[in-house]
Amino acid sequence: MHVWPVQDAKARFSEFLDSCLAEGPQMVTRRGVEAAVLIPVQEWRRLQAAARPSLKALLLADEARIEELVPARGTVRRRAPVDLG
Template sequence: MQSWPVQDAKARFSEFLEKCLTDGPQMVTRRGAEAAVLVAADEWRRLQAQARPTLKELLLSDEARADIPVPARGVVKSRRPPVLR
């Protein structure tokens, strides 16, 4: 993976993009530290699909994916069922 300082990536964006499409992901650095990666759209979609769990994995998981708010139970007066004849 080639590394590009942010100034070079901005100044030569067309070349930066072309390198991404032909050679693979390209790293962008800011003040010498890794800041971002330019990835081709097809590769991004593949990575996104790979990171998403399947429905089967979600259903078999021991962890809850979200908290479901359950309202507190109030005092409810009971009713007598109707008499059936």
């Protein structure tokens, strides 16, 4: 993975983007500290899909994943009842 100081990434953004598309993820640093990574959109979509399975994947999975389907209890705030009389 190539490392780009933020100043270079800004000044040569087109080259930065081309490097990402040709070589893969590119690291951006700010004052020598890793700050961000530019990745191709296909990689981003793959990571997003892997992070949160679809409903179809949950239903077809061998193991039960109840924690994904049932919201945590006690987190819903209810409105105060309105007096209609």
